[in-house]
Amino acid sequence: MKRFSPVLVIVLIFSVAAILAVGCSSSKPYATGPIKTFDPDTTRIPMPSRKEQFQYWDRIDNSTFHQIGKVLDLNRVLRFFGKPLGLASPREADNVNKLDDVPESSWYTYRHYHNPMTQEELARGPNTVEPDTSGPWYIFQAKLEGAMGGFFFEDASGERFLAKFDGPLYPGLMSSVEVIGSRIFYAAGYTVPEATVAYFDPEQVFIRPGVEIEDNGEMRPMTMEDYRSIISGQGLYEDGTMRVFASKFVDGRPLGPWRFRGTYRDDPNDRVDHEHRRELRGMRVISSWVNDTDRRDANSMFVYNDRGYIDHYVQDFGNILGANGHTIHRPIQGQAYLIDPRFMLLNTVSLGTYVPLWEKIDGSYEFPQVGYFRADVFKPGRWVPTHPNPAFENMTLRDAFWGAKIVMNFSDEDIRTMVETGLIYDERAVDYLVETLIKRRDMIGRYWFKRINPLDRFEAGLNDKTLQITFSDLYIDGNLNTPDSHRYQYYIEAVNGEFLAEGVTDDSFIELTLPGHLLNGDNYQVIKVELHTLRNYDHLGDQKIDVYFEVGRNHTRLVGIDRDV
């Protein structure tokens, strides 16, 4: 009798598993009921235990072990090799509704893209109060974690804040980017702490009894000498005040950082692996826009709120735009990981003849209050943070489109409004920063909208028996080209295969008369509109989009969007 070898058995098991795992399930690409707009992860739970914050392990883990683990995950390997052969598709995000969008949750709130914010709202961002500088500040805790000096204080109104100071060589830089970053991420839909630039009287700061500070690994009472050491190097303004970045204590109990991978076991509401959340995958595009190079576990925060569930904060924007904490970004940041085997291999085998981009450019800057922040060397598709981020690594084209449309939704005026909240004293620096952000925004639009069809905001209405469909071409809306450069080819059918119409339109409007049986029946019918964008200048971004509408007597409803990638 023939014998099975153990190796053969293992190979067979993995082969069968591979076939079953790669074989995709198929469900209807449209909703037959309401569209999901909210993910109910806000059920009251007991307060989970606090998680320690570590500055190093997440970087080590994500840079080395996670990278090796990816190669050992045969699901990922099979997808990687199966994709070019047409046998597998990218692993899409888990929390996406039938409109290819992210429902609201404790992670994400519909803001500027879904509900346009006014300039005042954009400028206010998450803020509800600002530090009261009319009276004394009392330090109630020394800041221990993180690389930057600061302290926790209570103002005259009893509000509690974290104070962080600019690097002595770059006055005004870190405090401004912290505030600008909070406005941008808040408007994008994320939960961020309140942040403001404050000017306080350094002589009106006192230390509460019992405050301790670490000194050579030992805890001892904090003294005014320690306070003076923290503020040393900070310049005084003519009125004797000093500039500081102040972040208000969040409402609720901070429980430590969340991770960009896995779920939090202590939170039963946390059901979606973070690396498969679209708002975290798509954040890569938003981070690339502002060169948010330090987007990692340690710069996030779980907060158990008063309603009994966990809010997921994104925080620490001191490493965005031109700032790298107390110093400025270097040209390599955003171009490659701190340890990047791809470039290391290339450098090694080329015997040094390959010269990476960051070696060709100098790190000079025009405005110290902006630091090193450029558009001309920005590569939207290649941007990476300083350390690998599992959610960013998983970003698919659909996730990128989601992020890109949020970025492109910020108008020039919006950008200026948010930049001005950083209170940058040099007007030319403000102009430079705004211009650079506008350029980088447009580069993001040009890059990603050429790789996936950027038609969005579909709407339909019935005028008697005439169905009117409108949509936005985000490429045109973003002024990346003129409207006459795009035309749209459509093919419309009922989902049962009944042909309804086809044609080409010059503007983003389609009109067709529906046959009576689609409108007069007892049940609503679903029709599919297949759209292609015809561009005068290239063939990129003309992948089709299938849009599904539910129609019936006096009824139309968008029920599905399926973007081809």
Next chain:
Amino acid sequence: MLHQTTGLKPLLCSVIFLLLLCAVPVVSATGLSADSTDTTAIPEDHPNLQPYETSYNLAQHILALPSYIFYWSTRPLGWGVQYAETRYPHLFEGERGDYGIFPLFESGSKVRFAAGALLFHQHLFRQNHEARVQFLYGTDDYWDVHAQYRVPVSQRHNSELIFSGNYERNPRHRFFIEDNRLFYSAEDASFRIQYNSSLSARMRMQNSVTYSNNTARTSSAELPDDPFTFPDELKGNYEILTFGNQFALDFRRGDMRKVSGTQFIAGADLATSLKNSTSYLTYHLEAHQFIPVPFLPESRRIGIRGMLLKSELLSGDEIPFFDLPALGGSRNLRGFRSERFRGSGALIFTAEYRYPMWDVLDVTLFMDQGQVFNNFDDIAFDRFESSYGFGVHLLTAKGLAFRAELAFSNEATRYILSITPTF
């Protein structure tokens, strides 16, 4: 055998059956439907009440099994790092921290492999008074302990006093006579006071006095029937006092990486035996040149080193053998064993092409040429021994932190792990 065969078949069938059962597609929450969008009375099956969830079927778990195993096998390391980060935060700050500890590894030097640690404190007893203790334990019961205390003297002249002590024990120290490898047991202790100062931005001076106590004994590695044994006349205890002077002119440019320019080093050590009338002078001349490769960033550079060492007997019978210039080892003629060639003089030339692999990593391709001699007349082109190889250098702001190299020669292929630069 038959039993095994019949056991595996149903097992395989069962596994496939289970996989088929479990690989039923996970129902996507996005596919759930509801009848009404009325938020005031949301029915239970409304999608807004159905949470998303990441689910994997059995087939996907099986395919991910190797990564699970790897993941959990690395967690203990993570817990260790997290514990260390909490308990000893300065450990991860490198030498930016006030104190810390680094692991040390060394190979290709006096023993095949040695490992230990470097402990440092930047401000021991007083501000900027730096203390370092480094110890290595290696193959064949090798011990090397080095302690140093650095006291700044004058900031203006960048001068400092260094007190250092060293203890080294090597029961299988190699010694070559012609092509024959012998062993002896070496036990050396020394104490040194060194004064470093900068005479100008380009010129450095170093003065030192060293007391050393060296003992050479029969090695346990020596077998009674060995045709060649370590000569008896070289065994014994030596006590030597050495006064050293060294000047360096440094016209090199670059911080972490020296990218261009020249450095000249000249030095002389006057040694006197405390047990007899022997005294001798050892002098060395050294030049380093760095040349950037044209048309490429200057971080791609060629480094060239030339070095001459010569010992001259001033009085007494002969220079202690261990103080004679030697070639071979981790810093010169790297393809040969440590101290493979020994004479009263040594000449070494090294050429290295260094280029960045990464921010703080350099790749190096090198070629060493060297010979030992007793008289200058002995120096000849055809007497050069050659070695070549490649390696990786880990750099810090102060220069080399660690290097790993693979070196080849007509005698050996050697790997080198070292924290000491070649030049």
